[in-house]
Amino acid sequence: MTALLEVNGLRTRFHTPEGMVYAVNGISFHVDEGETLAVVGESGCGKSVSMLSVLQLIMVPPGEISGGVALYRGQDLLKKTDNEMEAIRGKEISMIFQDPMTSLNPVLTIGRQIIESLRKHIGMDQKTAEHRAVELLDLVGISDGLRHLDDYPHQFSGGMRQRVMIAMSLACNPSLLIADEPTTALDVTIQAQIVELITKIRQQVGMAVIWITHDLGVVAGIADRVIVMYAGFIVEEAGVDAMYENPRHPYTSALLNALPRVDQRRGERLKSIAGAPPSLLVEPSGCPFVRRCEYAIERCKIENPPLTLVEPAHTIACWVDIRTGVPR
Amino acid sequence: MPGWIRGSGMIEKKNSMTAVTAQPKVATLIQDELDTPPLTLGQLTWRRFRRHKMALIGGIVLIFLFFYAFGGSLFASEKYANFNDTSISMQQPSVAHPFGTDAIGRDILARTIYGGQISLIIGLFAVMIETFFGILVGALAGYYGGVLDNILMRITEAMLNIPEIFLLIVMAKFFSGKIPDLEITGRTFSGSVVVIVVIIGATSWMYLARIVRAEFLSLKENDFVLAARATGTSNAEIIFRHILPNSFAPIVVTATLGVANAILAEAYISFLGLGVQPPTATWGNMLDGANNYLDTAPWLWFFPALLILLTVLSINFLGDGLRDALDPRSRAS
Numbered sequence: 001m002t003a004l005l006e007v008n009g010l011r012t013r014f015h016t017p018e019g020m021v022y023a024v025n026g027i028s029f030h031v032d033e034g035e036t037l038a039v040v041g042e043s044g045c046g047k048s049v050s051m052l053s054v055l056q057l058i059m060v061p062p063g064e065i066s067g068g069v070a071l072y073r074g075q076d077l078l079k080k081t082d083n084e085m086e087a088i089r090g091k092e093i094s095m096i097f098q099d100p101m102t103s104l105n106p107v108l109t110i111g112r113q114i115i116e117s118l119r120k121h122i123g124m125d126q127k128t129a130e131h132r133a134v135e136l137l138d139l140v141g142i143s144d145g146l147r148h149l150d151d152y153p154h155q156f157s158g159g160m161r162q163r164v165m166i167a168m169s170l171a172c173n174p175s176l177l178i179a180d181e182p183t184t185a186l187d188v189t190i191q192a193q194i195v196e197l198i199t200k201i202r203q204q205v206g207m208a209v210i211w212i213t214h215d216l217g218v219v220a221g222i223a224d225r226v227i228v229m230y231a232g233f234i235v236e237e238a239g240v241d242a243m244y245e246n247p248r249h250p251y252t253s254a255l256l257n258a259l260p261r262v263d264q265r266r267g268e269r270l271k272s273i274a275g276a277p278p279s280l281l282v283e284p285s286g287c288p289f290v291r292r293c294e295y296a297i298e299r300c301k302i303e304n305p306p307l308t309l310v311e312p313a314h315t316i317a318c319w320v321d322i323r324t325g326v327p328r
Numbered sequence: 329m330p331g332w333i334r335g336s337g338m339i340e341k342k343n344s345m346t347a348v349t350a351q352p353k354v355a356t357l358i359q360d361e362l363d364t365p366p367l368t369l370g371q372l373t374w375r376r377f378r379r380h381k382m383a384l385i386g387g388i389v390l391i392f393l394f395f396y397a398f399g400g401s402l403f404a405s406e407k408y409a410n411f412n413d414t415s416i417s418m419q420q421p422s423v424a425h426p427f428g429t430d431a432i433g434r435d436i437l438a439r440t441i442y443g444g445q446i447s448l449i450i451g452l453f454a455v456m457i458e459t460f461f462g463i464l465v466g467a468l469a470g471y472y473g474g475v476l477d478n479i480l481m482r483i484t485e486a487m488l489n490i491p492e493i494f495l496l497i498v499m500a501k502f503f504s505g506k507i508p509d510l511e512i513t514g515r516t517f518s519g520s521v522v523v524i525v526v527i528i529g530a531t532s533w534m535y536l537a538r539i540v541r542a543e544f545l546s547l548k549e550n551d552f553v554l555a556a557r558a559t560g561t562s563n564a565e566i567i568f569r570h571i572l573p574n575s576f577a578p579i580v581v582t583a584t585l586g587v588a589n590a591i592l593a594e595a596y597i598s599f600l601g602l603g604v605q606p607p608t609a610t611w612g613n614m615l616d617g618a619n620n621y622l623d624t625a626p627w628l629w630f631f632p633a634l635l636i637l638l639t640v641l642s643i644n645f646l647g648d649g650l651r652d653a654l655d656p657r658s659r660a661s
Contacts, residue, residue: 087560094558094559107574108573117561121560
């Protein structure tokens with residue numbers, strides 16, 4: 001099976017007054033048709049920036065995509081002009097964002113915001129587009145859509161707005177949906193509804209989803225494959241079951257250990273990872289996780305481990321086999 | 329709690345907490361507001377504007393002034409306003425000439441009517457030009473930033489550095505008499521009207537450009553701009569359909585106040601004899617004709633000056649009211 005999107009060696013950095021920020025440092029991954037890929041990692045590890053880079057949504061300057069290719073159906077997105085990208089964004093690849101409270105334009109009606117991309121990408125006339133907008137609202141669970149077309153975002157709750165965002169992103173039947181922490185800003189019950197909604201729609205329309213999150217619970221429920229990012233690098237990639245049952249990178253393992261467990265004794269402190277992620281202002285050398293890693297050896301300080309296949313469909317970037325604690 | 333923040337869970341939670349602990353009266357008030365359907369932005373704006381009594385009065389006075397200038401032409405023809413008869417010059421206000429007559433015997437009431445038309449037209453059209461350039465320069469500079477921003481803002485600053493009055497006088501002098509008179513719907517407008525409109529517009533867009541640029545600088549960082557780009561919206565659409573409507577409020581306020589400034593600027597250069605040329609009357613050039621008779625014939629300057637004062641004052645109050653009503657930060661009240 002050929003990949004829908006294949007990213008190779010993507011590097012993104014930002015020129016800031018404090019110096020160069022190395023946000024994404026040569027990451028490679030792929031998404032197949034109809035697959036759900038989860039990208040996890042803590043805040044600032046480059047999850048969002050890498051996806052924004054793929055769509056050329058990074059502000060240039062200060063941003064700069066300094067290397068790599070992003071092949072979507074065989075075409076390099078990073079080489080496309082603004083006009084060519086406009087035809088792809090929203091039509092082939094859509095994106096939804098973290099905060100539904102700010103992602104909708106407060107002065108435009110819901111209807112107009114959904115209809116806009118229908119008219120632009122598919123060239124629908126106003127009537128047909130309105131009809132389609134009502135269908136879309138129905139699809140995302142907002143009934144009586146006709147009445148809501150003339151509503152403004154401020155009349156909607158956070159969950160409703162995220163549904164509208166999803167309706168907008170689905171308008172042109174994209175092949176790939178990039179969901180950038182779509183549930184982070186919502187409360188837990190709404191989170192569950194939105195997760196369920198996207199999963200349901202994904203099955204209905206058969207699109208691929210890249211789900212950016214730091215909620216490992218969500219990942220377990222929806223993803224086919226998982227990528228773990230740390231300080232602008234991919235440190236582990238595996239199928240979702242392998243990732244949870246058999247994490248092979250020290251960071252992934254520590255991350256999973258830090259999850260609160262139902263069977264944990266009351267009053268027991270939650271485990272955490274000591275230290276803080278490295279400053280992205282320093283050009284990376286050696287393994288980015290070395291200072292927080294309990295398995296670190298001399299080699300980790302000098303040489304950054306490349307992603308290596310350790311089991312079928314399971315790659316990690318580590319010099320050490322954490323099951324035995326000895327260098328591989 | 330106004331309807332527009334109802335969507336925000338945080339604020340709602342906070343308010344319902346205070347509702348529990350606060351006086352029962354407050355609690356029922358909040359309950360009442362929750363039961364009513366949410367107000368539209370327009371209704372909210374009108375509600376806040378209504379509270380501003382002076383702005384309300386300003387608006388009403390302005391409407392009367394428009395009726396005076398444009399409705400007045402039904403009762404007195406332009407020919408009559410420009411008709412001179414030196415045998416009745418310098419007459420005090422009387423029944424036949426309620427505002428008196430000027431040095432060459434023209435009826436001042438009729439001239440304030442037609443002068444008002446020209447003054448108001450100059451104000452409105454000059455502001456249209458001002459708004460057009462202000463929005464264009466500000467939006468491009470703010471949205472694209474970088475080199476374009478630098479070039480446009482340096483031009484803006486250069487324009488700001490030249491005293492506006494100086495620019496006005498020089499340009500008025502340079503262009504005067506070069507534009508032929510215009511014939512629009514059977515009426516003759518002195519070419520100097522067009523000149524004045526253009527030069528007032530061309531010398532006043534800089535403040536608006538800076539305001540629009542500042543708005544764009546902050547608005548373009550919003551998530552909804554990123555979201556719009558992510559659905560393939562083009563830059564032009566983002567600028568004019570997504571960001572511009574969000575900066576509507578400061579533009580409206582600045583433009584409103586700009587009308588008052590344009591009328592004042594016209595009065596100023598017309599008073600110096602460089603503005604609109606007689607026989608076309610404006611409130612400004614009526615003052616020019618009156619400055620030799622300040623104490624001997626006060627009716628010559630009193631009525632046009634009063635009208636300028638009323639117009640400018642009303643527009644300023646209206647602008648203040650609009651500023652308060654449209655300012656999103658004052659919505660909580």
